[in-house]
Amino acid sequence: MAIAPYQRIVDDVKRQLRTGALRPGDRLPSTRELARQWKVALATAAHALRTLAQEGVVKAVPRVGTVVAGGPSRSGATRGSADLTRERIVRAAIAVADDEGLPALSIRGVAAKLGLPVMSLYRHVASKDVLLFMMAEIAFAEEPLPAKPPAGWRAQLELAARLEWRVFKRHPWLARVVNITRPQPQENALAFANWVLRALEETRLPAQEAMRVHVLLHTFVQGVAVNLESEADAVAQTGMNDEEFMQRNLDTFLRVATSGRFPHMERVLAGLRPGFDLDFDELFEMGLRVWLDGLEARLVRRPGPSKPR
Amino acid sequence: MAIAPYQRIVDDVKRQLRTGALRPGDRLPSTRELARQWKVALATAAHALRTLAQEGVVKAVPRVGTVVAGGPSRSGATRGSADLTRERIVRAAIAVADDEGLPALSIRGVAAKLGLPVMSLYRHVASKDVLLFMMAEIAFAEEPLPAKPPAGWRAQLELAARLEWRVFKRHPWLARVVNITRPQPQENALAFANWVLRALEETRLPAQEAMRVHVLLHTFVQGVAVNLESEADAVAQTGMNDEEFMQRNLDTFLRVATSGRFPHMERVLAGLRPGFDLDFDELFEMGLRVWLDGLEARLVRRPGPSKPR
DNA sequence: GTCATGATGCGTACGCTGTACGCAGGCGCC
DNA sequence: GGCGCCTGCGTACAGCGTACGCATCATGAC
Numbered sequence: 001m002a003i004a005p006y007q008r009i010v011d012d013v014k015r016q017l018r019t020g021a022l023r024p025g026d027r028l029p030s031t032r033e034l035a036r037q038w039k040v041a042l043a044t045a046a047h048a049l050r051t052l053a054q055e056g057v058v059k060a061v062p063r064v065g066t067v068v069a070g071g072p073s074r075s076g077a078t079r080g081s082a083d084l085t086r087e088r089i090v091r092a093a094i095a096v097a098d099d100e101g102l103p104a105l106s107i108r109g110v111a112a113k114l115g116l117p118v119m120s121l122y123r124h125v126a127s128k129d130v131l132l133f134m135m136a137e138i139a140f141a142e143e144p145l146p147a148k149p150p151a152g153w154r155a156q157l158e159l160a161a162r163l164e165w166r167v168f169k170r171h172p173w174l175a176r177v178v179n180i181t182r183p184q185p186q187e188n189a190l191a192f193a194n195w196v197l198r199a200l201e202e203t204r205l206p207a208q209e210a211m212r213v214h215v216l217l218h219t220f221v222q223g224v225a226v227n228l229e230s231e232a233d234a235v236a237q238t239g240m241n242d243e244e245f246m247q248r249n250l251d252t253f254l255r256v257a258t259s260g261r262f263p264h265m266e267r268v269l270a271g272l273r274p275g276f277d278l279d280f281d282e283l284f285e286m287g288l289r290v291w292l293d294g295l296e297a298r299l300v301r302r303p304g305p306s307k308p309r
Numbered sequence: 310m311a312i313a314p315y316q317r318i319v320d321d322v323k324r325q326l327r328t329g330a331l332r333p334g335d336r337l338p339s340t341r342e343l344a345r346q347w348k349v350a351l352a353t354a355a356h357a358l359r360t361l362a363q364e365g366v367v368k369a370v371p372r373v374g375t376v377v378a379g380g381p382s383r384s385g386a387t388r389g390s391a392d393l394t395r396e397r398i399v400r401a402a403i404a405v406a407d408d409e410g411l412p413a414l415s416i417r418g419v420a421a422k423l424g425l426p427v428m429s430l431y432r433h434v435a436s437k438d439v440l441l442f443m444m445a446e447i448a449f450a451e452e453p454l455p456a457k458p459p460a461g462w463r464a465q466l467e468l469a470a471r472l473e474w475r476v477f478k479r480h481p482w483l484a485r486v487v488n489i490t491r492p493q494p495q496e497n498a499l500a501f502a503n504w505v506l507r508a509l510e511e512t513r514l515p516a517q518e519a520m521r522v523h524v525l526l527h528t529f530v531q532g533v534a535v536n537l538e539s540e541a542d543a544v545a546q547t548g549m550n551d552e553e554f555m556q557r558n559l560d561t562f563l564r565v566a567t568s569g570r571f572p573h574m575e576r577v578l579a580g581l582r583p584g585f586d587l588d589f590d591e592l593f594e595m596g597l598r599v600w601l602d603g604l605e606a607r608l609v610r611r612p613g614p615s616k617p618r
Numbered sequence: 619g620t621c622a623t624g625a626t627g628c629g630t631a632c633g634c635t636g637t638a639c640g641c642a643g644g645c646g647c648c
Numbered sequence: 649g650g651c652g653c654c655t656g657c658g659t660a661c662a663g664c665g666t667a668c669g670c671a672t673c674a675t676g677a678c
Contacts, residue, residue: 176485179535179539185562185564185565185566187565190565190570190571191570193571193574194570194571194573194574197573197574197576197577198573201576207576207577207578207579207580208580208581210577211587212591212592215536215592216533216595216596216599219529219533219535219536219596220528220529222532223529223532223533224528224532226488226528226531226532226535227524229488230488252494253494255494256494256496257494257499261499261500262499262500262502264506264507264510265503265506267506267516268506268516268519268520270516271515271516271517272516278521278524286521287525287528289603289607290525290603291600291603292603293603293606293607294598294599294601294602294603294606295599295603297602297606298599298602
């Protein structure tokens with residue numbers, strides 16, 4: 001399971017940038033040159049260069065070749081009208097994932113939906129992973145954080161968590177995607193993190209602790225969201241409607257649960273029978289409250305900046 | 310995206326059992342009869358019957374045909390030495406998932422590893438989903454709950470959470486699997502649930518609330534575990550070692566994070582630089598403590614004869 | 619004008635997946 | 649012996665992501 005060929009080239013160029021072997025303004029090897037050096041097809045070398053250009057590390061200068069971009073990345077500057085297709089692709093992909101579930105999302109499917117030739121998508125997105133990544137970015141951008149935060153760290157954390165939750169509810173597949181593409185720095189995830197960390201500054205938690213709180217909060221929202229997804233997916237995948245689905249599952253579930261081996265479970269089930277509906281919104285709100293209560297208690301217990309333990 | 314043909318047959322038989330159209334002792338249609346009725350291949354019909362037999366709903370009586378099993382399912386009774394292969398398969402699958410990651414797990418791969426013909430696995434496991442399900446069951450069984458619970462609801466919840474956590478650490482892929490196979494009643498998951506619910510009886514929480522607490526606790530552990538997985542997977546998939554991986558990610562991460570747009574993030578990062586290592590164990594313990602503190606506060610606040618510890 | 623060089627856009631094809639189906643062979647009853 | 653049925657496995661299919669090859673075009677040199 002090696003890295004994809006084009007990715008290997010991309011990595012190597014980046015490495016050369018780090019070590020200083022390549023500096024802003026330098027010319028990269030031409031497509032053909034790369035192809036020869038790496039023993040790959042022309043198209044693959046071109047793919048690598050295109051990827052680098054998309055990331056803004058590098059710029060394609062028409063009659064000169066490919067040149068290392070100088071200065072701070074002006075990401076978003078060059079993407080004017082030319083990337084309309086790119087956004088169309090990502091939005092189409094989101095639409096598919098939204099109403100057919102993540103497993104049903106395929107490059108070929110998106111291409112068909114847009115009436116584009118399959119391979120032409122790779123001109124704009126490099127790989128499916130990158131597609132997923134961009135889907136996540138666009139989805140999160142739908143719920144921007146307000147410019148003026150409310151007063152108090154708790155209110156700020158609540159706001160961030162609820163915003164994130166709302167996004168997850170709209171796009172159940174996100175919970176899984178966030179983990180697949182994980183180690184990548186999502187622009188909007190960072191904005192959330194930044195928001196949370198600012199809120200925590202007020203509490204004077206040490207950096208390490210603040211980081212943990214941030215991660216835990218994110219993990220909590222995501223954890224609940226993952227449940228949303230598996231339900232949405234199961235329904236979409238089997239083509240059942242909710243009722244059928246519930247019927248089938250409750251049946252087998254109850255058969256096992258009430259076998260006599262799980263008496264406490266049975267008792268609880270009996271206690272809530274009438275409207276047994278695990279409302280995820282309520283679950284989320286309860287979890288959030290409990291968690292923040294716990295955090296608040298911790299802060300009260302430990303006033304001022306102190307070392308953990 | 311319909312249900313698999315054999316699954317459709319299985320479901321229909323179960324439906325007939327529910328409605329009473331089939332009763333214990335009744336004979337099911339023969340393989341050929343089923344194949345004719347459903348317009349599927351003989352092998353598919355046989356597959357359906359085998360699945361039913363494996364689930365214990367039905368029994369294959371040699372010279373008579375297939376008969377609806379009577380009385381409570383004696384699951385585990387019939388599986389003597391005959392299912393040795395089945396267990397071998399599941400264990401092999403677990404081994405693959407453990408050290409190559411879930412994406413690398415394929416039926417063909419497992420078959421190759423065992424030196425068995427590919428299709429022969431379907432004789433014992435029905436489908437990949439079922440395989441995943443059984444993998445989860447076996448994995449969870451590795452950390453059985455003790456016979457004698459410790460004193461106090463909090464200690465009991467902690468124990469359950471830590472046990473679950475330990476399993477997830479050993480088998481990072483589990484976090485994802487639990488969600489894929491979700492709506493199925495896992496034997497061991499129920500045992501955990503039962504344990505948690507018993508612990509909560511002491512707190513006299515109403516049934517609905519107790520259920521939520523249980524789900525939230527499970528969600529929490531799982532949420533943290535999912536992070537474990539995505540890291541393990543990324544490493545396994547790219548074939549990098551941890552160091553390379555960290556290097557690459559930290560690099561791009563820092564490049565974006567320190568772009569000036571996320572000042573609070575930067576400040577926190579600066580504050581913990583020396584040993585920036587997000588230890589998941591510590592993260593888990595902190596989250597657990599905070600969460601249980603919050604829960605305890607809720608119980609105290611709530612009127613009712615509940616005494617902490 | 620002709621040509622060389624390089625980039626672009628896309629069709630083809632590969633290696634992989636899960637698994638439905640077909641078929642050979644064996645077993646037991648008539 | 650013949651028939652009916654089940655078992656076990658090989659073959660084949662539909663679908664995936666995407667590397668590679670080819671046709672086409674833009675451009676500068678001569």
